[in-house]
Amino acid sequence: MTKPADNLTDKPADNLTDNPADNLAVKPAVKPAVNLGVNLGGLQMKNPVTTASGTFGFGPEYAPYVDLNRLGAITVKGTTLEPRKGNPTPRIAETPAGILNCIGLQNPGVDHFIAEDLPYLRNYDTPVIVNIAGNSLDDYAEVTRRLSGAQGVSALEVNISCPNVKQGGMVFGTDCLMAAEVIRVVRENTKLPLIAKLSPNVTDIVEIAGRVAEAGADALALINTLLGMKIDIRTRKPFLGNTMGGLSGPAIRPVAVRMVWQTARAVRLPILGMGGIMNAEDAIEFILAGAAAVAVGTANFVNPGAAMDIIAGIEQYMKDNGVTDVNDLVGAAWK
Amino acid sequence: MRVYVPQLTKLAKPGQFVHVRCSSGLDPLLRRPISLHGIDYGKGTISLLYQVVGTGTRLLAEMAPGDEIDVMGPLGKGFTVPDGIKKALVVGGGIGVAPLFPLIHSLKHYGIQQTVLLGARSADFIIGREQLELLGVKVKIATDDGSLGYKGFVTRLAEDEISGGTPDYFFACGPNPMLKGLISLTKGFGLSGQVSLEEYMGCGVGACLACVCKSKAAAGREPDDSAEGFEYKKVCVDGPVFEASEVILDD
Ligand SMILES: Cc1cc2nc3c(=O)[nH]c(=O)nc-3n(C[C@H](O)[C@H](O)[C@H](O)COP(=O)(O)OP(=O)(O)OC[C@H]3O[C@@H](n4cnc5c(N)ncnc54)[C@H](O)[C@@H]3O)c2cc1C
Numbered sequence: 001m002t003k004p005a006d007n008l009t010d011k012p013a014d015n016l017t018d019n020p021a022d023n024l025a026v027k028p029a030v031k032p033a034v035n036l037g038v039n040l041g042g043l044q045m046k047n048p049v050t051t052a053s054g055t056f057g058f059g060p061e062y063a064p065y066v067d068l069n070r071l072g073a074i075t076v077k078g079t080t081l082e083p084r085k086g087n088p089t090p091r092i093a094e095t096p097a098g099i100l101n102c103i104g105l106q107n108p109g110v111d112h113f114i115a116e117d118l119p120y121l122r123n124y125d126t127p128v129i130v131n132i133a134g135n136s137l138d139d140y141a142e143v144t145r146r147l148s149g150a151q152g153v154s155a156l157e158v159n160i161s162c163p164n165v166k167q168g169g170m171v172f173g174t175d176c177l178m179a180a181e182v183i184r185v186v187r188e189n190t191k192l193p194l195i196a197k198l199s200p201n202v203t204d205i206v207e208i209a210g211r212v213a214e215a216g217a218d219a220l221a222l223i224n225t226l227l228g229m230k231i232d233i234r235t236r237k238p239f240l241g242n243t244m245g246g247l248s249g250p251a252i253r254p255v256a257v258r259m260v261w262q263t264a265r266a267v268r269l270p271i272l273g274m275g276g277i278m279n280a281e282d283a284i285e286f287i288l289a290g291a292a293a294v295a296v297g298t299a300n301f302v303n304p305g306a307a308m309d310i311i312a313g314i315e316q317y318m319k320d321n322g323v324t325d326v327n328d329l330v331g332a333a334w335k
Numbered sequence: 336m337r338v339y340v341p342q343l344t345k346l347a348k349p350g351q352f353v354h355v356r357c358s359s360g361l362d363p364l365l366r367r368p369i370s371l372h373g374i375d376y377g378k379g380t381i382s383l384l385y386q387v388v389g390t391g392t393r394l395l396a397e398m399a400p401g402d403e404i405d406v407m408g409p410l411g412k413g414f415t416v417p418d419g420i421k422k423a424l425v426v427g428g429g430i431g432v433a434p435l436f437p438l439i440h441s442l443k444h445y446g447i448q449q450t451v452l453l454g455a456r457s458a459d460f461i462i463g464r465e466q467l468e469l470l471g472v473k474v475k476i477a478t479d480d481g482s483l484g485y486k487g488f489v490t491r492l493a494e495d496e497i498s499g500g501t502p503d504y505f506f507a508c509g510p511n512p513m514l515k516g517l518i519s520l521t522k523g524f525g526l527s528g529q530v531s532l533e534e535y536m537g538c539g540v541g542a543c544l545a546c547v548c549k550s551k552a553a554a555g556r557e558p559d560d561s562a563e564g565f566e567y568k569k570v571c572v573d574g575p576v577f578e579a580s581e582v583i584l585d586d
């Protein structure tokens with residue numbers, strides 16, 4: 001499918017429209033530009049790069065470093081029905097090429113998000129993916145209803161996989177039937193594109209992916225953090241305030257790539273791939289494994305401009321390799 | 336370490352910090368928060384004073400003059416000097432004196448009298464005494480082992496100063512036990528002040544919620560769990576400097 005390199009122009013990507021079809025149409029005398037636009041289960045993105053929930057706040061935090069208009073989408077911190085305080089500190093620990101966190105879904109609650117944070121995001125020409133979590137099916141249903149009625153929410157990413165909360169979270173995420181139940185309930189309450197975010201802390205990622213697909217998900221996001229732990233040998237006690245935490249960063253990348261590969265081959269839903277993406281090469285690896293889009297998480301902490309660099313790097317890779325449409329790279333490693 | 340960063344220096348205020356990348360590789364992965372120890376608006380430089388405690392600070396110490404360094408900032412809310420204070424008590428524990436230097440300079444600039452108390456494990460860990468004395472600032476010292484100055488905690492010196500009745504405000508930075516002692520002491524005397532806190536950080540910009548500290552729920556705001564009577568604030572953007580009366584330090 002890839003076009004020869006001499007068909008390429010140096011046209012900047014901002015000349016593209018959001019609709020990949022428009023960008024693909026070869027108009028007479030106009031050489032095709034590089035298309036970065038992707039469709040993630042009904043969510044149209046101008047490029048395949050979003051932020052990983054919980055690593056990018058609600059947007060304004062990184063505005064001095066990132067042109068929010070250039071992101072494919074902004075994925076915000078996990079939101080729950082009631083405000084959550086989160087876990088005691090320390091909430092973060094460093095491990096080889098990774099970090100453990102136990103934030104515990106601290107957030108101001110869905111109503112506060114809609115009233116105070118969403119209006120800011122509406123200033124940008126970038127879709128907003130709201131990550132949601134709950135303790136019960138009723139919680140998920142109610143959060144879904146409130147967000148579906150709010151202006152400026154483009155998609156819901158359903159966290160059925162947070163390792164850092166006592167109830168819900170991973171219990172839902174690691175039990176196939178419960179995971180499917182959560183997705184079914186959210187589906188019943190929204191027409192928005194529904195992205196199911198999966199936990200890697202399972203025996204068979206493909207089985208759970210299949211169940212949530214049947215339950216009505218439009219796309220899958222993977223992976224959330226891997227459950228891990230660190231012990232302080234000085235105090236002889238667990239280091240983190242919540243004993244265990246979620247591992248993210250480059251340390252988990254090979255696991256994430258493998259899970260994206262397995263899931264993409266087995267389930268016919270677009271995938272939002274993440275887990276240790278630090279640069280464009282890493283992002284392209286996920287796309288080749290089958291991800292239609294990618295999310296940048298821990299990398300933001302290291303390089304606040306990481307998402308911008310990754311968008312530019314993907315475009316450069318396409319130009320260098322004669323690829324005119326990023327969609328041609330999706331799953332190219334197994335096609 | 337002195338860093339030439341004119342854009343950052345222009346905006347820098349006492350008590351703020353920079354988030355420093357210590358390695359271009361993956362170990363350590365995260366940036367390290369380091370306070371502004373000196374701000375030279377004329378030269379466009381900031382200086383950082385740090386104690387080598389692990390990999391990140393060791394890599395910083397191994398850098399050579401002329402090397403490039405990746406710093407983000409200035410970040411956080413710094414010290415504010417309230418109107419009307421006449422005599423300040425400044426307390427630094429260990430490496431905690433680092434961010435107090437720019438403050439001490441600005442107190443001097445405003446003509447506010449000050450006494451600086453320095454505390455540390457031993458004489459070797461007392462930092463900046465000579466520079467402070469050169470500035471003409473009154474300095475008193477406490478060491479745990481008595482190798483310099485008073486033998487015991489710096490909070491004891493603080494108690495003497497306060498009960499002597501002179502300071503009308505205080506500023507402090509140091510280990511949590513010291514700050515905790517100081518907060519309860521000053522509360523007893525009705526002395527208000529500001530403290531600079533440390534917490535493990537991820538992003539440094541308020542996005543990850545790793546660096547929180549407990550704060551007495553702000554008046555008029557519904558605390559999310561009123562039974563516990565606190566809310567978490569972010570050290571990186573709401574601090575690192577907080578009103579002493581606001582923070583709750585755990586043991
Ligand atoms: C706002 C702020 C300003 C700071 N300013 C200075 C400064 O001016 N000079 C200075 O020397 N240090 C300062 N620190 C502390 C400094 O960030 C840590 O010492 C540094 O991150 C250690 O990194 P490392 O890789 O060398 O050690 P690591 O290997 O990460 O840790 C070594 C030891 O230090 C402790 N430690 C590491 N990070 C922190 C932290 N953030 N808070 C408390 N303990 C920690 C660990 O528990 C461990 O015992 C500041 C911290 C904050 C939050």
Ligand SMILES: Cc1cc2nc3c(=O)[nH]c(=O)nc-3n(C[C@H](O)[C@H](O)[C@H](O)COP(=O)(O)O)c2cc1C
Pocket residue numbers: 052053054055077078079101103105131159162197223224225247248249250252274275276277295296297298299537543545
């Ligand atoms: C500090 C932190 C907070 C996170 N919070 C959330 C969250 O609220 N909801 C969620 O679904 N995932 C959360 N995650 C997981 C990330 O979205 C992502 O799935 C994971 O970190 C892997 O990507 P990375 O290695 O690029 O960071 C969080 C991760 C980190 C590091």
Ligand code: FES
Pocket residue numbers: 535536537538539540541542543544545546547569570571572
């Ligand atoms: S370090 Fe991320 S919120 Fe403070």
